[in-house]
Amino acid sequence: MFDSLPSQATAVASGAGFPGPAATQHNHDQPFQAYLAGLKAEGRYRVFADLERSAADFPCARYRQAPEDAGRMVTVWCSNDYLGQGRHPAVIAAMQEAATAGGVGAGGTRNISGTSAWHVRLEASLADWHGTEAALLFNSGYVANSATLSTLGKLLPGLVILSDAKNHASMIDGIRQSGAERVIVGHNDPEDLARKLALVAPERPKLVAFESLYSMDGDIAPLEAMLTVAERFGAMTYVDEVHAVGLYGPRGAGIADRDGLAHRITIIEGTLGKAVGCHGGYIAASRAIVDAIRSAAAGFIFTTSMAPPVAAAACASLAVLKQAADLRIRHQDRAATLKAALTAAGLPVLPTDTHIVPVMIGDPVRCKAITDALLERFDIYVQPINYPTVARGTERLRLTPTPYHTDAMIAHLVKALSELVLK
Numbered sequence: 001m002f003d004s005l006p007s008q009a010t011a012v013a014s015g016a017g018f019p020g021p022a023a024t025q026h027n028h029d030q031p032f033q034a035y036l037a038g039l040k041a042e043g044r045y046r047v048f049a050d051l052e053r054s055a056a057d058f059p060c061a062r063y064r065q066a067p068e069d070a071g072r073m074v075t076v077w078c079s080n081d082y083l084g085q086g087r088h089p090a091v092i093a094a095m096q097e098a099a100t101a102g103g104v105g106a107g108g109t110r111n112i113s114g115t116s117a118w119h120v121r122l123e124a125s126l127a128d129w130h131g132t133e134a135a136l137l138f139n140s141g142y143v144a145n146s147a148t149l150s151t152l153g154k155l156l157p158g159l160v161i162l163s164d165a166k167n168h169a170s171m172i173d174g175i176r177q178s179g180a181e182r183v184i185v186g187h188n189d190p191e192d193l194a195r196k197l198a199l200v201a202p203e204r205p206k207l208v209a210f211e212s213l214y215s216m217d218g219d220i221a222p223l224e225a226m227l228t229v230a231e232r233f234g235a236m237t238y239v240d241e242v243h244a245v246g247l248y249g250p251r252g253a254g255i256a257d258r259d260g261l262a263h264r265i266t267i268i269e270g271t272l273g274k275a276v277g278c279h280g281g282y283i284a285a286s287r288a289i290v291d292a293i294r295s296a297a298a299g300f301i302f303t304t305s306m307a308p309p310v311a312a313a314a315c316a317s318l319a320v321l322k323q324a325a326d327l328r329i330r331h332q333d334r335a336a337t338l339k340a341a342l343t344a345a346g347l348p349v350l351p352t353d354t355h356i357v358p359v360m361i362g363d364p365v366r367c368k369a370i371t372d373a374l375l376e377r378f379d380i381y382v383q384p385i386n387y388p389t390v391a392r393g394t395e396r397l398r399l400t401p402t403p404y405h406t407d408a409m410i411a412h413l414v415k416a417l418s419e420l421v422l423k
């Protein structure tokens with residue numbers, strides 16, 4: 001009985017019976033090819049390295065130029081799995097056990113059969129971490145930012161969002177979609193924030209959105225000063241702690257945990273994809289805010305929920321991170337050791353107080369050539385950071401030492417960079 005279907009499809013494809021010109025074959029690739037040629041001419045065409053991470057040999061990975069190659073081991077110096085939690089034995093075991101017991105996918109949205117005990121436990125664990133009443137999972141940190149910020153604009157008529165000039169693309173995306181009025185605030189500048197808040201009509205709802213730790217320059221926001229200014233004007237605060245969760249504070253819940261300020265933030269946003277070593281994003285806030293976002297955010301509602309084994313793995317990782325002070329000390333020690341070695345060799349390190357170690361190159365073509373040579377000649381993998389991730393002229397290598405980078409790995413990297421950058 002299905003035999004008639006293909007012939008119907010053919011009739012539609014040929015356009016028979018529709019008004020307009022006869023169907024002809026079009027090639028739609030030309031504008032895309034022109035765009036790609038432009039990227040290549042500027043030296044910022046992105047090539048993804050095929051890296052098979054090694055749980056046994058973290059932070060090393062097998063690099064292949066084609067899937068069928070044997071490949072070779074390289075040392076990865078730019079992973080956001082900052083603490084190697086992605087290969088922690090307890091995290092791997094939790095994922096395996098959850099998959100064996102319950103299968104892989106969630107099988108639905110949170111509302112339609114896709115909420116499991118793992119989702120509920122993980123949200124409770126996140127709320128406990130940040131000291132908030134509640135937390136809400138998203139499928140990535142990007143979605144957490146874009147869905148939450150865009151929804152706040154819809155729930156709060158007349159909202160003004162004051163957004164730090166260096167905010168991440170996901171926050172900018174959410175703010176744009178929110179329909180709220182947007183005011184850009186000078187980077188990490190509480191005085192500029194105060195000036196700009198003073199210009200907003202007092203009766204309008206206001207939200208100050210910024211990051212606690214900026215991942216490209218490795219600088220930390222003056223969190224207490226920003227919160228104090230926001231409070232003075234009755235503004236809500238939204239703090240992206242994506243590059244700080246797991247890494248700072250007595251229980252590793254971020255800069256707000258370190259500084260004892262979490263209770264003064266309206267909404268904390270984080271990721272499970274970086275120091276937690278898994279995948280997904282979240283917000284932590286009051287019960288009312290979480291319940292409203294849960295009820296209204298399209299990016300939360302209309303998508304299959306996080307795979308339960310991922311949620312189980314994240315739960316196990318959080319349990320480790322809440323008491324991993326030794327790991328955080330070792331992480332900071334490795335970053336300090338790397339910075340000192342690069343500085344002693346005369347390399348152009350951007351000074352930071354954090355685990356992020358930028359080496360400034362300032363030219364996309366040179367940046368790419370250096371990273372190609374690191375890979376080919378020294379078995380070192382670092383991805384060049386080019387526009388639009390950073391401003392043109394500030395292209396860089398962004399090094400992220402983990403607790404598992406050894407003194408020998410640091411010495412080898414510094415020697416290679418000295419040869420390639422200083423010659």
Ligand SMILES: *Cc1c(COP(=O)(O)O)cnc(C)c1O
Pocket residue numbers: 140141142143145168170211215240242243271272273274280281
């Ligand atoms: C990576 C990143 C995100 C997005 O998190 P994902 O979980 O990777 O989607 C959000 N904010 C900042 C500042 C980031 O660097």
